[in-house]
Amino acid sequence: MQIRTYSRPEFDPYGDNEPVPSNELWPAPSATSPVDADVTLPGSKSQTNRELVLAALADGPSVLSAPLHSQDSDRMVEALTSLGVGIERMPDHAEVDPHGSQRRPTGSSRPATPAHYFGADLRITPAAELTGSTTIDAGQAGTVMRFIPPVAALALGPVTIDADDSARGRPMTAMVDALHALGVDLADEGRGALPFTIHGTGRVAGGEITIDASSSSQFVSGLLLSAPRFENGLVLHHSGERLPSLPHIEMTIAALAARGVTVSSPALGTWVVEPQLIGARDVAIEPDLSNAAPFLAAAVATGGRVTLSGWPGETTQVGADLARYLPLFGAEVSLDGDRLTVRGGERIRGVTLDLTTGGELAPALAALAALADGPSEITGIGHIRNHETDRLAALAAEINGLGGAVTELEDGLRIEPRTLHGGIWKSHKDHRMSTAGALIGLVVPGVEIHDIGATAKTLPQFPELWQRMLTAPAEGVSLP
Numbered sequence: 169m170q171i172r173t174y175s176r177p178e179f180d181p182y183g184d185n186e187p188v189p190s191n192e193l194w195p196a197p198s199a200t201s202p203v204d205a206d207v208t209l210p211g212s213k214s215q216t217n218r219e220l221v222l223a224a225l226a227d228g229p230s231v232l233s234a235p236l237h238s239q240d241s242d243r244m245v246e247a248l249t250s251l252g253v254g255i256e257r258m259p260d261h262a263e264v265d266p267h268g269s270q271r272r273p274t275g276s277s278r279p280a281t282p283a284h285y286f287g288a289d290l291r292i293t294p295a296a297e298l299t300g301s302t303t304i305d306a307g308q309a310g311t312v313m314r315f316i317p318p319v320a321a322l323a324l325g326p327v328t329i330d331a332d333d334s335a336r337g338r339p340m341t342a343m344v345d346a347l348h349a350l351g352v353d354l355a356d357e358g359r360g361a362l363p364f365t366i367h368g369t370g371r372v373a374g375g376e377i378t379i380d381a382s383s384s385s386q387f388v389s390g391l392l393l394s395a396p397r398f399e400n401g402l403v404l405h406h407s408g409e410r411l412p413s414l415p416h417i418e419m420t421i422a423a424l425a426a427r428g429v430t431v432s433s434p435a436l437g438t439w440v441v442e443p444q445l446i447g448a449r450d451v452a453i454e455p456d457l458s459n460a461a462p463f464l465a466a467a468v469a470t471g472g473r474v475t476l477s478g479w480p481g482e483t484t485q486v487g488a489d490l491a492r493y494l495p496l497f498g499a500e501v502s503l504d505g506d507r508l509t510v511r512g513g514e515r516i517r518g519v520t521l522d523l524t525t526g527g528e529l530a531p532a533l534a535a536l537a538a539l540a541d542g543p544s545e546i547t548g549i550g551h552i553r554n555h556e557t558d559r560l561a562a563l564a565a566e567i568n569g570l571g572g573a574v575t576e577l578e579d580g581l582r583i584e585p586r587t588l589h590g591g592i593w594k595s596h597k598d599h600r601m602s603t604a605g606a607l608i609g610l611v612v613p614g615v616e617i618h619d620i621g622a623t624a625k626t627l628p629q630f631p632e633l634w635q636r637m638l639t640a641p642a643e644g645v646s647l648p
């Protein structure tokens with residue numbers, strides 16, 4: 169067992185030593201031959217939840233096409249609805265081709281059905297006035313707990329924001345301090361954590377503030393998304409030593425720009441937003457490239473091929489970096505139009521990787537590294553101890569539980585090559601832990617995942633899609 173000195177205090181990597189009920193175990197399917205599959209995935213969580221917020225604050229109705237439908241997006245829809253925003257599920261596209269070709273619904277001016285269409289489009293109608301007197305459940309969604317408080321501050325009346333027990337420990341101090349500094353009346357009893365109540369007056373003064381966003385980029389994104397609606401706009405400085413997940417901040421700035429809002433950055437770690445209208449706009453959501461990580465890594469793990477359709481030509485999604493990370497493990501990556509293909513090599517190489525910008529990809533890449541024939545070091549990801557679980561502790565515990573040799577570093581993992589064996593892999597209520605375990609289970613017989621249901625956070629179809637990747641490769645992978 170590794171000595172853990174850095175873990176989140178409440179983290180218990182081995183669980184409570186209670187036996188896991190066998191009916192809650194999901195036997196991870198084994199790949200009996202190299203995977204050879206076409207895959208289609210639903211919309212990006214990060215884009216869906218940003219566009220929901222921006223559409224709610226915009227100057228007219230917007231339609232989101234091919235949004236994600238999952239726990240995280242449902243929590244965002246419920247939060248905005250309870251503040252008075254109109255969100256309507258539009259009738260399903262008339263002709264859905266789940267295998268990727270683009271078709272226009274008959275007799276409709278709506279855009280062609282995107283290849284990654286997995287459920288209703290959404291029409292969002294902003295409220296004339298956001299209303300409080302409500303309680304919002306952020307569930308496990310970091311995007312809800314960090315994007316909604318500034319929106320709630322714009323509402324009239326008290327808004328209490330809470331989260332799942334497992335998520336109440338995620339950092340919120342930067343947001344609490346920011347809102348106080350912006351003149352918002354927020355009662356958190358000095359805890360700097362959820363739950364807290366914001367007593368909105370229908371307006372936020374705005375101004376110049378400094379925060380430490382080193383524990384999550386979502387504080388910056390959350391403040392920028394609402395800033396155009398602050399009376400004096402926002403000048404935001406980040407003061408901490410590091411700033412993780414920069415592409416997610418770029419995604420926020422790009423989403424604002426597409427709605428006519430300019431965010432200037434006169435210096436590194438400073439953003440300026442003038443008070444202005446947020447434009448109404450119809451937006452097509454891209455497939456979730458972070459959720460693509462375990463699927464594309466499956467090609468590498470099995471020495472096979474996986475092709476993902478709907479790969480965007482230009483994107484701020486950090487998952488796009490998989491195209492340069494997977495070759496480090498020995499894969500070949502090629503792009504043909506919107507189809508990205510990953511082919512695994514004869515062996516899986518160990519890697520040295522700084523994942524500061526893409527911590528979200530760490531569970532899948534660490535699982536792949538645990539299957540490599542050489543040592544790996546993945547660093548720059550101390551902040552992922554603040555994700556759904558302490559991911560560094562959880563990955564070390566679960567990989568070591570299968571016979572691996574993983575050492576926790578302060579900001580990463582060192583992974584030595586070992587032959588892994590079957591056993592129980594706990595998800596720690598973390599969707600990316602569930603999918604990382606499934607990846608290892610492809611090539612290590614007898615891996616059983618506790619709580620595959622955790623994948624509902626961002627990809628409720630994961631078990632079916634994963635199974636189909638193995639059993640229906642010729643037809644492609646998709647759900648009707």
Ligand SMILES: O=C(O)C1=C[C@@H](OP(=O)(O)O)[C@@H](O)[C@H](O)C1
Pocket residue numbers: 213214215310311383384385386389412413416527528551
């Ligand atoms: O803004 C976003 O959509 C996200 C930002 C990142 O958060 P952190 O900066 O906390 O890592 C990422 O890990 C998370 O999954 C989604």
Ligand SMILES: C=C(OP(=O)(O)O)C(=O)O
Pocket residue numbers: 308309310311528555556600626
């Ligand atoms: C860290 C993640 O989620 P959240 O948006 O809840 O922070 C994640 O999806 O990997």
